[in-house]
Amino acid sequence: MLGVILLQTLRIAVPYLFAASGGVLAERAGIVSLALEGFMLGGAFGATLGAYYSGSAWVGLAAGIGAGLLLGAIHALACVRFGANQIVAGVALNLMVVGLTRFFLRLAFGSSSNSPRVPGFGGEGTAGALATLADPPLWLGLALMVVMALGVLRTRFGLRVRAVGEKPEAAESLGVGVAGVRWTAVVASGGLAALGGCWLALDQHQFTDQMTAGRGFIALAAVIFGRWEPVRAGIACLLFAFAEALQIQVQGTNVIPSQFVTMIPYVLTLVALAGLVGRSTPPAALGRSDG
Amino acid sequence: MSPRTRRAIEEGLLPTLAALLVALVAGDLLILSYGQAPGAVWRLMLDGTWGNAYGIGQVLYKATTLAFTGLAVAVGLRAGLFNIGAESQLAAGGFAAALMGLALPPALGPWVAVPLCLAAAAVGGGMVGLVPGLLRARFGAHEVIATIMLNFVVLAFLNWCMASGGLSVPETLHTRAIPHASVPRLASFLEAFHGSAANLVLLVAIATAVATGWFLFRTRQGYELRAVGLQPEAAENAGIRVPRTWLIAMVASGAIAGLGGTNFVLGYKQYFEDGFTGGAGFLGIAVALVGRNHPLGVVLAALFFATLSQGGLAIHALVPKQMVEVLEGVVILAVAMSVPAVRALLRARPRAAAPAAAPVAAEG
Numbered sequence: 001m002l003g004v005i006l007l008q009t010l011r012i013a014v015p016y017l018f019a020a021s022g023g024v025l026a027e028r029a030g031i032v033s034l035a036l037e038g039f040m041l042g043g044a045f046g047a048t049l050g051a052y053y054s055g056s057a058w059v060g061l062a063a064g065i066g067a068g069l070l071l072g073a074i075h076a077l078a079c080v081r082f083g084a085n086q087i088v089a090g091v092a093l094n095l096m097v098v099g100l101t102r103f104f105l106r107l108a109f110g111s112s113s114n115s116p117r118v119p120g121f122g123g124e125g126t127a128g129a130l131a132t133l134a135d136p137p138l139w140l141g142l143a144l145m146v147v148m149a150l151g152v153l154r155t156r157f158g159l160r161v162r163a164v165g166e167k168p169e170a171a172e173s174l175g176v177g178v179a180g181v182r183w184t185a186v187v188a189s190g191g192l193a194a195l196g197g198c199w200l201a202l203d204q205h206q207f208t209d210q211m212t213a214g215r216g217f218i219a220l221a222a223v224i225f226g227r228w229e230p231v232r233a234g235i236a237c238l239l240f241a242f243a244e245a246l247q248i249q250v251q252g253t254n255v256i257p258s259q260f261v262t263m264i265p266y267v268l269t270l271v272a273l274a275g276l277v278g279r280s281t282p283p284a285a286l287g288r289s290d291g
Numbered sequence: 292m293s294p295r296t297r298r299a300i301e302e303g304l305l306p307t308l309a310a311l312l313v314a315l316v317a318g319d320l321l322i323l324s325y326g327q328a329p330g331a332v333w334r335l336m337l338d339g340t341w342g343n344a345y346g347i348g349q350v351l352y353k354a355t356t357l358a359f360t361g362l363a364v365a366v367g368l369r370a371g372l373f374n375i376g377a378e379s380q381l382a383a384g385g386f387a388a389a390l391m392g393l394a395l396p397p398a399l400g401p402w403v404a405v406p407l408c409l410a411a412a413a414v415g416g417g418m419v420g421l422v423p424g425l426l427r428a429r430f431g432a433h434e435v436i437a438t439i440m441l442n443f444v445v446l447a448f449l450n451w452c453m454a455s456g457g458l459s460v461p462e463t464l465h466t467r468a469i470p471h472a473s474v475p476r477l478a479s480f481l482e483a484f485h486g487s488a489a490n491l492v493l494l495v496a497i498a499t500a501v502a503t504g505w506f507l508f509r510t511r512q513g514y515e516l517r518a519v520g521l522q523p524e525a526a527e528n529a530g531i532r533v534p535r536t537w538l539i540a541m542v543a544s545g546a547i548a549g550l551g552g553t554n555f556v557l558g559y560k561q562y563f564e565d566g567f568t569g570g571a572g573f574l575g576i577a578v579a580l581v582g583r584n585h586p587l588g589v590v591l592a593a594l595f596f597a598t599l600s601q602g603g604l605a606i607h608a609l610v611p612k613q614m615v616e617v618l619e620g621v622v623i624l625a626v627a628m629s630v631p632a633v634r635a636l637l638r639a640r641p642r643a644a645a646p647a648a649a650p651v652a653a654e655g
Contacts, residue, residue, distance in 0.1 A: 032435075034435075077628075078624055082627075082629070082631060083632075084624070084627035084628045084630070084631065085627050085630075087435055088576065088580055088626075088627040089624060089627050091375070091576050091577075091623065092620045092621075092623035092624040092627060093620065094620075095616060096619075096620025096624065099614070099615070099617035099619070099620055102611065102613035103614055103616075107324065107611075214443065220436075220439075221436075221440060257451050257455060259447040259448065259454070260447070262443070262447045263444045263447050266444045267440075267444060270422075270437060270440050270441065273430065273433070273437055273440075274426055274430045274432060275432070
């Protein structure tokens with residue numbers, strides 16, 4: 001029982017881990033990450049198209065990441081090049097991706113709800129939880145989070161990301177190209193979040209309309225709950241996923257209505273915002289379009 | 292026309308025009324990818340919206356909800372607060388109106404029941420706005436994150452109420468009907484509107500727009516609100532209580548969005564249904580942005596986005612209606628990108644020696 005729950009937790013956590021690592025990167029560079037949801041959905045759709053037309057899950061993965069990088073570039077173009085309000089740009093991008101995936105779902109597959117079955121990783125969507133352990137993306141996701149945690153923010157590039165997110169003027173005066181660092185961070189966050197979407201689509205072997213279902217916002221919640229630190233954000237992802245796995249187990253037994261379990265990540269984040277579990281301070285330049 | 296007014300109008304209109312051009316091109320590409328002729332599709336969209344009374348009625352109905360959510364977002368932005376929670380405030384307002392309707396004895400009649408339901412809707416939405424307002428005023432928590440998180444919490448709660456709370460008609464996700472609190476449809480005065488959902492909540496929307504304009508530009512409280520939105524530190528130094536102003540702005544914003552719920556609940560279906568908002572709250576962000584946070588602009592922008600959304604249904608025979616969702620996103624993105632660019636362009640011109648542009652808070 002507990003083993004099943006833990007495996008479920010890991011499996012649910014993978015897309016969160018990918019998206020949250022993208023979120024940490026972009027937000028630490030000072031760009032608000034409301035578009036994680038759109039990046040994920042775009043990634044899921046790109047992966048489905050790629051896998052469908054090539055017959056290979058790996059090509060699908062590449063196509064999904066490509067879609068995410070492209071969406072990240074659009075977000076960067078709006079926020080970094082044109083200095084658009086980052087919140088508005090994120091909301092617009094999410095809306096646009098929902099529309100685009102629905103439009104091209106009709107165009108490519110003549111359906112308004114889902115794609116046909118495509119090659120993917122692992123067995124059927126609900127097959128034995130143990131099979132999850134054999135999925136390459138699971139290990140990729142965990143490894144990525146560890147790399148993000150221990151590596152990226154401590155490298156030369158990571159230091160620049162943090163400088164740009166905290167004090168862009170100071171970074172600029174030291175010769176760091178603020179725009180360049182932000183472009184890299186936002187485009188990479190698009191690719192990372194899209195990986196989470198790829199996992200969803202390739203794990204379920206198909207794309208369904210709005211299949212990310214708010215996961216991008218849960219990832220964002222994890223970033224904030226984790227105080228913009230990769231390790232803490234990763235732990236928050238696992239915590240939120242654990243609550244979901246628990247809910248799947250108690251479904252049917254009617255112990256707690258599923259809607260209340262759904263609320264857990266959001267309520268915890270609200271509590272964290274109120275400073276009840278330690279102060280949650282965002283990067284100083286987050287959301288500023290100047291600098 | 293003073294140079295200042297002219298600049299304000301230019302700064303307001305140019306980004307929208309640029310966005311329309313971009314949207315037109317994006318729309319053409321989507322239509323062509325579907326193997327249809329753009330001209331025919333655009334004509335069909337116009338015919339299906341402004342070409343007949345039913346279409347106009349549907350546009351007016353959709354614009355009514357969008358005017359409320361757009362005004363809600365605009366009031367927040369004027370105070371420098373980004374309310375992403377209009378979606379759940381709208382839902383909570385509709386829910387509160389329906390609860391009030393269910394609680395009132397049918398014998399009261401619409402002249403008593405409707406005002407009480409309107410008040411309930413404002414209170415319901417205002418309560419949802421109160422939470423991020425308090426978090427911001429008391430703890431300095433960022434309202435964007437708070438409102439997003441609260442959206443999920445409130446919508447999940449309402450879903451639970453309808454799915455298992457015993458409030459809904461069995462086998463459905465809506466409440467019992469409240470015919471005694473119904474607001475008449477336009478069709479009951481003008482036969483031509485027959486079948487369309489447009490109703491007199493439209494007048495409430497117009498009144499709310501006028502009241503919002505009066506509040507923002509003619510009252511002391513509204514002046515303080517705009518001052519806080521422009522320069523919180525300066526406002527603080529001038530003796531304005533900034534946290535209190537934030538709280539007022541968020542509650543007012545939530546209350547206005549909540550009122551919007553009555554368009555569906557009192558004017559259209561006479562019941563609350565889970566998921567009736569359908570993204571109108573999020574579209575309110577677009578409406579406020581394109582309407583430049585001015586009540587008149589918001590009303591016009593609401594008509595524009597309502598036309599797009601009704602137009603999607605009109606063209607569905609030729610091109611999937613999802614095309615308009617893409618266009619909505621494109622318009623918002625293009626406006627957001629061109630606002631700073633247009634401002635820079637206008638300021639770079641020699642005429643920029645004229646007095647500073649009209650203050651517009653937290654423009655996007």
